[in-house]
Amino acid sequence: MAIQLIQGLKKIRKVIRLASGLPDAGRQWVVWWYCGINKNHQAESQPSALVAFRELLSSGHLSDDVYHRRVPLTALGQVRVGTVWKEGLCQAEVILDTKEFAVDFTKGEWKLTSFWLAAENGELPPFPHGIYPLKYQKDQNWLLEFALATGGRLIVPCLEFFTRCYGRSAELRRVLATYPWSECKEKRLYAPLDEPEEPDRWKVKLRKRLVNGDVVLLAHAKYELYTERAVKAIYAQIEAHYESASPKPAFIKVAPWFRGPASIKAKGIWFDDGKSFLALQVVGCSDPSGVPILRGRENSNNAKERTENDEPGSAWAGMPTRVLAKLPEIVDLTDEVEPDPSAISMEIEDPEFEVLGQPRVVVEMKKNRAHSSSGQKVKGTDASQFSSGEPYGRGQGVGYASIHARPVMESEGMLRDMWNAMLFMKRAYPKRVTSVAFFTVNDGYKETPEPTLIPFAPFAEKDDVKPDVRNWPYIRLGSSPDVRGVLVARMTIDGRQIHIMEIQRRPQKRKDSQGNTQEAEESFQGLVFEVTNHVNIDAWADFLLTEVRGVKGVVGKLLRKCPGPAETFRHLPAKTEEMPCEAALKSALTKVGVNL
Structure with a gap:
């Protein structure tokens, strides 16, 4: 039927x-x-x-x-x-329906279940067969079950949880499923650190094929026994299954790899009168809290100075030079052949993965001087198919496919994203960024997590200004208009007082490249400036808010009137940023001579 x-x-x-x-x-x-x-x-x-x-x-x-x-x-x-x-x-x-859930990854707050186990124990099935019928009434695939505050349950298939929550790269999951943990740890995941450990900081140097987003899981697997046991169990279950010579596939149990409160965002189907949810696609998950993670990469060029010897070194020697930045219309993916060692490679993006809540602090490790320079590379040969396995053989016409999901954080609007990025920098560089505060007219600087905006004063009726200028101080017009606000934030970095000014944006609707209407907001440049202790910040803020109205937020027109070094900056994202506006904030700070 x-x-x-x-x-x-x-x-x-x-x-x-x-x-x-x-x-x-x-x-x-x-x-x-x-x-x-x-x-x-x-x-x-x-x-x-x-x-x-x-x-x-x-x-x-x-x-x-x-x-x-x-x-x-x-x-x-x-x-x-x-x-x-x-x-x-x-x-x-x-x-499918989309919903974010608050759960607990602490052992005892979740359980592993299956239709087979429920039948064996005479219990109700994980979810009603009628809402999503499977081939077998006693299906043996393992499912994670979390209790919800509604009194219902969140059901997540273990292979879906593994695919989406165990790192960001398919390479990491391939390695965990293919090799014993000793080989994963010593040869395939962690590059030699080559520097001493530090208290209250976790250091991880990633192997070449891994992506930056893999570092949080791998840091916990390196420093916490609980996570190590979770990841090493993947291969152990597969190997034990095939040693038993069973003709069936290996139905593996996949546990949460960290403990504590967590959030999961998923697409799926409601059941149990809307109290329970079957998660068929995991969209995002929260990071575990913990100490900052220092991330390095094998053969990284992330050093302040180049090696003293300009002769070719050994880093990346023998690697193909051609990486396809622009994908062809169709990429043939195979698992029947391993990739050629010298063939071209390409990056394929899985659906984005939302990092929910506060992201883990990850800081790039930078050497003072590079230990090696780039070695002699080879010209990548053409490929008609792509594969994600280990390089093997020659002349098969198979390139390497690096498949990974890009971690993203949901934007809260440019102004709030900039404030969140400042708080993130304080956690990432506590010795250098000693304070992040916002300025208020009545109470001066405050250091609470929730910022307060300074409202713009509307123009007086007697002011001779054009209608568009007169309306600009309002974030929303109408019978009961709302006044626009501005964030004046101060970061104390290396003893210097660096200020960032961000204007509240009006919401807008824009069409993307495919003609779909999306939520957006006005676009303004930010202003970064430095003040000294003798500057009267109250008078300066009052002047700034008065003048910005007349130029409708174009802060570049006010640079010459600033009491100290000042520059405008754009809010351009970067692939390497851990959270929205991190790259924009770093760019702004470099304009006044601060490098983080």
Whole structure:
């Protein structure tokens, strides 16, 4: 009997095409369920995941039959549950409800369950079979169950939790599933630190193939036994399963890798009268709290000075020079062949991963002088397919695919993002950034987490100004207009008092490149300036707020009137930033001679 698809579909497009792993061509297939992990005997460094598909029929219903196919484990971030595929290409996605949940990762506050276990114990199933029917009434795939404040439950499939919450790169998860922990730790994840440890700071140097976002999990795995046990259990379960010669895939248990309160944002289906939720796609998760993490990279060029010897060194020697920055329209991804060592490589992005709440403080390690310079590289050969395994062989025409999710934080608006970035800098550089405060007219500087804006004074009726200038001090017009505010913040860095001024923006709606309407806001440059102790900040702030109104927020017109060094700055993002506006704040500070 066909299954009715209650949810609608939305068109999406992914660049990858699976060279194998999908059911019969010419028909549409919905990814329905992840069904365990298999070893890959063709390309041994690339485990496969068994994925269940249902056919999307012309009637809009789903087939009652389920078809199982193997997909590269590294490709699960692309082959999401709910995505619709045809001829190896993704065409659409099922529209699911999205919700953020407060949970607790502390042991005892969650449990592992399955339909098989519930049946064995005579308990209710993890979720009603009718809301999301699986092929087997006693399905053996493990699920995480969290208690919710509503009295309901959050159910997360373990393979989905592993794919989205165990680091940001598919490479990290491939390594954890393929090699024993001793080899992961000594050869494949951590590069030699080559410098002493420090109290109250965790230092991690990442291997070449990993991405920056992997560092939080790996730092905990290095310094906390609880996380180490969680990550080493992945390979141990797979290996123990195959030593038993079972024909079934390995149904692995995946535990939260840190303890304490956490947030999970997911897409899925409500049940139990809206009290419980089946999470089919994890969209984001919070970071664990803890000491700052110092992140380095193998053969990094992140040094203040170059090596004294200008001759070619050994860093990155033998690596191909060609990395495809612009992806072709279609990328054929395979797990049947390992990549050529000298072939070109490319980066493929999984859906963004939202870092919920306060991000973990991560600081780049910078050497005073580089120990090595770049070695002789080779010209990357062309490739017709791409693979995520270990380099092996020659002349197969297979390049390396680096697949990872970009961590993002939800923006709270440019003004608030800048304030959050200042607080982040204080946590990241406590010895240099000794204070972050905001200025108030009545109470002077205050250091509370929630900032107060200084309201602009509306123009008096007698003021001779144009209508657009007269309206500018208002964030919202109408019968009961709201006055616009400004944040005047002070960062005390190395004893210097650096001020940042940000204007409150009006909300706007803009269309993206595909014509979709999105929420946006006005665009203003920020102002950074330095004042000395003899400057009367009250008088200066009053002058600034009065003058900014007349130029409608174009602060560049006021630079010559500032009492000290002052510059404007733009709010340009960077791929390396840990949170919104981190790059913009660092750029602003460099304009007054402060480098963090």
